[in-house]
Amino acid sequence: MRHMLFVSALLSAALLSGCVTTAPVTQATLHGDAAHPAQTQGWVETRLYFGLGVVGDDTHGITEQGWRAFLDAEVTPRFPDGLSVVDVYGQWQGKGQATPERLRSKMLVIDYPDIPANRDKVEAIRAAWKQRTGDQSVLRVTQPAEVSF
Numbered sequence: 001m002r003h004m005l006f007v008s009a010l011l012s013a014a015l016l017s018g019c020v021t022t023a024p025v026t027q028a029t030l031h032g033d034a035a036h037p038a039q040t041q042g043w044v045e046t047r048l049y050f051g052l053g054v055v056g057d058d059t060h061g062i063t064e065q066g067w068r069a070f071l072d073a074e075v076t077p078r079f080p081d082g083l084s085v086v087d088v089y090g091q092w093q094g095k096g097q098a099t100p101e102r103l104r105s106k107m108l109v110i111d112y113p114d115i116p117a118n119r120d121k122v123e124a125i126r127a128a129w130k131q132r133t134g135d136q137s138v139l140r141v142t143q144p145a146e147v148s149f
Contacts, residue, residue, distance in 0.1 A: 042115075045145040046122055048108040048131055048138055051090060055102040062133060067106060075108065078121040084109040111147050128143040 053061015062070075075083065090105035108125075112118045124139040 005069045023133055036138065042113055043111060043145045043147045044142050045109065046116040046140060048110075048122070048126065048140055049088070049090060050106045050108065051133075052106060053104050055089070057089055061104065065088045070129065078125060079110050079112065081112075092116060111145050113115040114144075126146055 028084075041079065052067060057147075071085070086107040088105045088107045090103040091100040092103075093100040110122070122140065122142075126140065129135060131140050
């Protein structure tokens with residue numbers, strides 16, 4: 001009797017092991033046009049860091065309305081297919097400074113095909129910010145990106 005229970009348990013385990021399924025492979029959900037390709041090759045992600053003003057001093061620097069006006073005038077027309085903006089805290093300490101400069105900041109994230117026209121658009125955004133604010137720099141970080149929609 002024990003032998004038959006053991007054989008029955010082994011047979012059940014063997015049959016059940018054939019029922020294991022794997023998770024379905026996910027596919028891109030939006031595709032079929034240039035803005036939403038099923039697969040992407042040669043795309044990059046660029047993060048731009050913009051200082052809006054010194055932390056704790058809301059009387060100087062760029063306001064939230066000023067930032068949105070900049071997005072509407074300089075960024076969105078160049079990258080209308082989408083972007084992300086993240087509020088960030090930034091700081092840096094120059095040579096000879098005793099304490100770091102703490103800044104209210106925005107990080108702009110844009111994913112795009114890495115072609116000369118798009119790289120030029122990113123540089124135009126940086127130049128427009130520096131011209132508008134008098135800032136000396138806009139930090140740019142660009143990395144290859146695998147993108148799927």
